[in-house]
Amino acid sequence: MTLPTGTTETLTDERWLAVSSAHGIAALRHTHWLDDRPRAYEGAPGLWRAADGAVIGSGLHGRDDLASEASRSEVRLAPGEHLDIGGLRLKAISRGGVPALRVFDPEAPSRTRLRxxxxxxxxxxxxxxxxxxxxxxxxxxxxxxxxxxxxxxxxxxxxxxxxxxxxxxxxxxxxxxxxxxxxxxxxxxxxxxxxxxxxxxxxxxxxxxxxxxxxxxxxxxxxxxxxxxxxxxxxxxxxxxxxxxxxxxxxxx
Incomplete structure (x- = not known):
């Protein structure tokens, strides 16, 4: 998305990019709070669970950044870390020691409708x-x-x-x-x-x-x-x- 015109006299390129980019603030589609049981969650490929304060994903396919089939079987994200897959950005967060998985989707209506x-x-x-x-x-x-x-x-x-x-x-x-x-x-x-x-x-x-x-x-x-x-x-x-x-x-x- 390009910087809008006529909407604000203080909006900067940096602020607009942070909000409206493909994986920016407005692209957040889901926040899923996890427990220790692997489950499928809306909008996220694979199965996800929490372990030792981190977010663990398994059954992920199409990840070209992982070298072997064995390494594709599971991924571990510490709070603040993310991975990109199929156009999505999957990011781990934690609140009070409870991990969550965030799904950033460029096609989220919150982003595509933003002007x-x-x-x-x-x-x-x-x-x-x-x-x-x-x-x-x-x-x-x-x-x-x-x-x-x-x-x-x-x-x-x-x-x-x-x-x-x-x-x-x-x-x-x-x-x-x-x-x-x-x-x-x-x-x-x-x-x-x-x-x-x-x-x-x-x-x-x-x-x-x-x-x-x-x-x-x-x-x-x-x-x-x-x-x-x-x-x-x-x-x-x-x-x-x-x-x-x-x-x-x-x-x-």
Whole structure:
């Protein structure tokens, strides 16, 4: 797919390629959670099971990258690894130690119907100063995903700022030395934009000062395919005000 015209003033070639390429974000057709029993799963050739934290496939045919018939009998994918077969990309992931197989299909309707990404107009006023406050040592936070699962992780901290005169304290994740991120929802959600968005934030200065540029807000993978397991915004990141900045919705045919 080529970069769409007239859909957004902030969409870059790199972002569009990551979403719309043959095995890009929008091409995810299935996510299958595995156990130790070999089974056939929709959209995936062969039989698949989990073993020792990895994804194991057997009965795969037509794999020219494997040298012998014996080696074709089974393949092992650690989380993050993938193989390409018959136009598909099969990728292993893991959540909480439970492996899953993802099937990326260039012919998935989520990809073939995608026409662009719509964004709000860029506005410098949405680059807002804030103050990063690190979490107390040993504290944790619960992260809920769209499928209802929850996991507990070490807390990173919050960023205090004001939006439209209202005080806001965003819960953030990541590494203050490398960069922070937040999952946010606001009053545009399910109205003019997807129900929540992701936001990358540059590392704060030594005194904690930081710029939160909402023009950098972008759609989560689950805005393009329902088979992702995106984290939901924590309660204090669900803003009552509108954030008319950043990506807002996928444009489909």
């Amino acid at each position: 662009g990404i719509l964004s709000f107009p860029h506005a410098d006023a949405w680059a807002i100063p804030g103050l990063f406050r690190p979490a107390a040592a040993g504290t944790t936070t619960v992260i809920e995903s769209v499928d209802g699962s929850e996991r507990e992780e070490p807390a990173v901290g919050t960023i205090a700022l004001q939006i439209a005169g209202a005080p806001v304290e965003l819960t953030v994740t990541g590494d203050p030395a490398e960069g922070l991120s937040a999952v946010i929802a606001d009053a545009t959600g399910n109205v003019d934009a997807y129900r929540f968005r992701f936001l990358e934030i540059d590392p704060p200065a030594a005194d904690g000062s930081v710029i939160v540029d909402f023009n950098r807000a972008y759609l989560p993978p689950c805005a393009f395919s329902e088979h992702y397991i995106c984290p939901l915004p924590p309660a204090n990141n669900r803003l009552a005000v509108r954030v008319d900045a950043g990506e807002r919705i996928a444009e489909v045919a």
